[in-house]
Amino acid sequence: FVKAQEYEAGCREAIGIAKRPKFDSALHTLAEVMARKTPVTFYADKANDLVTAVRLTREFDLNGIIVGATEGCLVAEFLGESGVPVVFIPLLDGRMSVETRNATFETAAVLAAAGVDISISTGAPSLPSEYLPVIAALCMKAGLARDTALRAITSSPAAIFGLVQNGPQNTAGPGHIACGAPADLVVWEGDPFSLTGRPRLVIASGNVAFDSCINEAPW
Incomplete structure (x- = not known):
C-alpha cells in the first residue's frame, strides 16, 4: 500500500511523460484502491x-x-x-x-x-x-x-x-423494489427461505426470463 501511495503521487506530480514512473499494472490497480475508486x-x-x-x-x-x-x-x-x-x-x-x-x-x-x-x-x-x-x-x-x-x-x-x-438509503438501486430501481425481480412460489420454495417468475431488465407456466425449470 505504501508503494502504491508513492506510485500514485509520482504519477500525479510528474511533469511530462519522461518524468512519470514506469507503468506498473499492480501498483496502478492498487492506486485505484488507495483513491477509494475501487x-x-x-x-x-x-x-x-x-x-x-x-x-x-x-x-x-x-x-x-x-x-x-x-x-x-x-x-x-x-x-x-x-x-x-x-x-x-x-x-x-x-x-x-x-x-x-x-x-x-x-x-x-x-x-x-x-x-x-x-x-x-x-x-x-x-x-x-x-x-x-x-x-x-x-x-x-x-x-x-x-x-x-x-x-x-x-x-x-x-x-x-x-x-x-x-x-443503502437509496431505494432506487439494485436490491430494491421501487420506482426507478432495476426491473430485476423473482416471484416465488412459497417462502423463498424454505427448502420447498421455487421461483415462479423471473424478470431480468424488465423482460420475462423464466415463467414456470411456460418453461421447464432449469433447477
Missing part, C-alpha cells in the same frame, strides 16, 4: 486477522470490505464500531480447522446486533450460489431477523460493492 476485500476468518483488516482500512483510508468473518462474533463490537461492512460466509462443513473451530451460524445475528452492515454469501464456488436462501435461512434459525436476512442477500451487498449510488 473497494478492497479482505478475506479473513480469525479474530486477529479481522482486527488487522480494520486497522489497514483505517490506516490507508480504504473502502474496505471484510469477507468470511468466521470468528466475527468474537470481535463483533469492534467491527460494529469500525464501520467496515462484512460479507459473512457461514460454513456447512463443520469445524475442520483451527481457523473454523469457532464457526457458528449465530455470528450473523451477533454482527447485526453490533451494528455491522452485514451481507451473506455462500462463498461460491466452494458452495454454489443457489444455496444462498438456505444459508440465509440457517442464519435466521440461529437468531438473525428475517428482514435483516433479506437485506443481507439483496440491498446490502449491492450497496457495499458500489452498485447503489448514495448508499
Whole structure:
C-alpha cells in the first residue's frame, strides 16, 4: 500500500511523460484502491486477522470490505464500531480447522446486533450460489431477523460493492423494489427461505426470463 501511495503521487506530480514512473499494472490497480475508486476485500476468518483488516482500512483510508468473518462474533463490537461492512460466509462443513473451530451460524445475528452492515454469501464456488436462501435461512434459525436476512442477500451487498449510488438509503438501486430501481425481480412460489420454495417468475431488465407456466425449470 505504501508503494502504491508513492506510485500514485509520482504519477500525479510528474511533469511530462519522461518524468512519470514506469507503468506498473499492480501498483496502478492498487492506486485505484488507495483513491477509494475501487473497494478492497479482505478475506479473513480469525479474530486477529479481522482486527488487522480494520486497522489497514483505517490506516490507508480504504473502502474496505471484510469477507468470511468466521470468528466475527468474537470481535463483533469492534467491527460494529469500525464501520467496515462484512460479507459473512457461514460454513456447512463443520469445524475442520483451527481457523473454523469457532464457526457458528449465530455470528450473523451477533454482527447485526453490533451494528455491522452485514451481507451473506455462500462463498461460491466452494458452495454454489443457489444455496444462498438456505444459508440465509440457517442464519435466521440461529437468531438473525428475517428482514435483516433479506437485506443481507439483496440491498446490502449491492450497496457495499458500489452498485447503489448514495448508499443503502437509496431505494432506487439494485436490491430494491421501487420506482426507478432495476426491473430485476423473482416471484416465488412459497417462502423463498424454505427448502420447498421455487421461483415462479423471473424478470431480468424488465423482460420475462423464466415463467414456470411456460418453461421447464432449469433447477
